[in-house]
Amino acid sequence: xxxxxxxxxxxADPTRRALLDRLRERGGQSLTDLEREMPMxxxxxxxxxxxxxxxxxxxxxxxxxxxxHFLNPVPIRRIHDRWIDKYTEGRVxxxxxxxxxxxxxx
Amino acid sequence: MMDETTQVYRIFIRxxxxxxxxxxxxPEFTARYFYGSRVETTGxxxxxxxxxSPDGEALWGDETVLEADPPHRLVVGxxxxxxxxxxxxxxxxxxxxxxxxxxxxCLLTVxxxxxxxxxxxxxxxGGTGWMLVLSGLKTVVETGSGLRG
Numbered sequence: 552x553x554x555x556x557x558x559x560x561x562x563a564d565p566t567r568r569a570l571l572d573r574l575r576e577r578g579g580q581s582l583t584d585l586e587r588e589m590p591m592x593x594x595x596x597x598x599x600x601x602x603x604x605x606x607x608x609x610x611x612x613x614x615x616x617x618x619x620h621f622l623n624p625v626p627i628r629r630i631h632d633r634w635i636d637k638y639t640e641g642r643v644x645x646x647x648x649x650x651x652x653x654x655x656x657x
Numbered sequence: 658m659m660d661e662t663t664q665v666y667r668i669f670i671r672x673x674x675x676x677x678x679x680x681x682x683x684p685e686f687t688a689r690y691f692y693g694s695r696v697e698t699t700g701x702x703x704x705x706x707x708x709x710s711p712d713g714e715a716l717w718g719d720e721t722v723l724e725a726d727p728p729h730r731l732v733v734g735x736x737x738x739x740x741x742x743x744x745x746x747x748x749x750x751x752x753x754x755x756x757x758x759x760x761x762x763c764l765l766t767v768x769x770x771x772x773x774x775x776x777x778x779x780x781x782x783g784g785t786g787w788m789l790v791l792s793g794l795k796t797v798v799e800t801g802s803g804l805r806g
Contacts, residue, residue, distance in 0.1 A: 579663050610667045610766070621665035628788035629668075632796070 558626045561606035567599050571608060574622035581617050662779060663770040666787045669762050672798045674755045677763055678728030680798050681753055690793030700725050706733040720748060729755050737778055746775035767791060
């Protein structure tokens with residue numbers, strides 16, 4: 552489930568990135584809301600949303616009768632952690648731990 | 658009520674629900690992924706839900722458990738006390754939902770809502786905030802890395 556293929560596949564399409572941009576600007580939109588902003592059919596938008604949901608980049612929640620869509624940025628964070636983390640945060644946390652250990656010993 | 662001031666974060670974690678519950682409610686775990694902060698809670702509704710700063714000198718959070726159904730659902734109040742500007746905003750609400758899936762996985766969802774009157778808090782937790790926390794929680798629970806003693 553940490554397979555990132557669906558994430559890269561979902562992000563490879565400009566329409567899907569545009570949908571993520573819409574949800575980043577305003578979370579909690581219905582299919583009807585999103586359809587209004589996109590130059591394509593409801594079916595097309597729904598299909599793209601499904602690909603994004605399969606990649607876990609979009610999460611839906613029910614609110615009454617409506618199904619609302621939210622951007623879930625966590626998979627993108629996982630990409631960061633997998634490759635970038637090596638160079639940055641590892642060092643930061645090592646320093647934090649060192650500081651803690653020194654304080655505990657002192 | 659779910660609206661644009663609601664934020665939703667979700668991640669699959671390869672662990673039992675109880676292990677994830679522990680990671681949320683026990684200080685030795687939160688210290689490893691929540692900016693070094695140590696949680697204090699009994700998990701009982703109506704009791705305090707606090708985050709202590711890493712040095713133990715300050716409170717980063719001092720709210721209440723609003724709902725609890727261990728190990729599946731925990732709802733707490735939220736106010737970011739580590740920053741005076743954020744602390745001045747009204748309290749918001751955080752729901753932790755743990756749903757067991759097939760294959761030894763759980764789906765962990767964090768819903769942070771009631772942010773309508775707390776725009777600074779919304780952008781603070783919505784930047785790298787929850788992402789970093791959830792990604793870190795997954796790493797801690799799945800690998801135990803960074804956990805000492």
